[in-house]
Amino acid sequence: MRLHAFLPSPRVLGIMALKTHLGLDFEVQTLDLSQGGQRTRGYLAKNPNGKMPTLEDVAFTLWESNAILVYLAARSPQSGLWPSDLARQADVLRWLFWQSAHWDAESWGMVVFEKMSKAVLSLGPPDAAFIARGEQNFARFAAVLDRSLNGRTWLTGETLTVADFSVGALLPSAARIGLSIDPYPDIGLWYARLAALPSWQFALAQQESALAAWQAEHQAGTMI
Structure with a gap:
């Protein structure tokens, strides 16, 4: 498998954490969004949205980070990160849709686009x-x-699922753009459990290293 990704991005953090958590081995092909790597003809043939991440698994190509999370977790059913029970699957999907439609697009994503992404993409x-x-x-x-x-340990109950990897991935960058979770104690407790996972710590260190390298190369300021 090969993942095309811009590693400093929070939309990749959950996938990289899941990769380590499940012990998966796949190649990471780095995209530099500021240099238009997502707009090349070859990449657009894989992801016509001109966004990332994109996963290639032999002849199958998949875009959208939440779909990638489910695909990877479903390949390892013994992990329980993608439930086998229909009702629990629906509960996980509920939160994946919520993350995409509200947590990201209507809130965090709006702020990060204006404060950070516009500068990276030269959009004014x-x-x-x-x-x-x-x-x-x-x-x-x-x-x-x-x-x-x-009253819950994890987002859908007492068992860790891909919903936690998805929703939690945006939080490390939130403080950088002035979005604090301090008024929300249960979010803080839940995220502390997520951040204590060795796989999460490893992925977060990878993200921070990639961000520092990108900043040094581009002589840039803070970027998510």
Whole structure:
């Protein structure tokens, strides 16, 4: 297998942590988004969205980070990270859809796009109104997540699943863009458990190393 990815990105963190957690071995093909690696003809043939990550497994190509998480976990059913029970699968899918539609696109993603991604992609100055809307949405959805985690060890109950890898992947970068989880104690407790996993620590160290290398090469400031 081969993963095409920009390693400093939070959208890759969960996949890299899952890779280590499951003991998977696949090649990582680095994309530099600031240099247009995602817009080359060869890459667009794999992912017509011109985004990343993208996974290749022999003749099968898969994009969307949450779909990749499910695919990798389902290859290792003994891990329990992708449940075998239909109702539990639906519960995990609920949170993967929530992460994509709300936690990312309507909140965290809005802020990070304006504060960080625009500069990397040379798309102009940040829009203060768009940032304010993202910050408001972050507070709204963080409250939902916090209530849902009350009394639970992991997001869907007492068992770690790919939902935790997906939703948790955005948190390390949140503070960098001014989004704090301090008002949400149950999120803090849950993320501390996730951050204690050796696989998560290893992936986070990889991300930080890749970020430092990218910054040094481009002489750039903070970037997620």
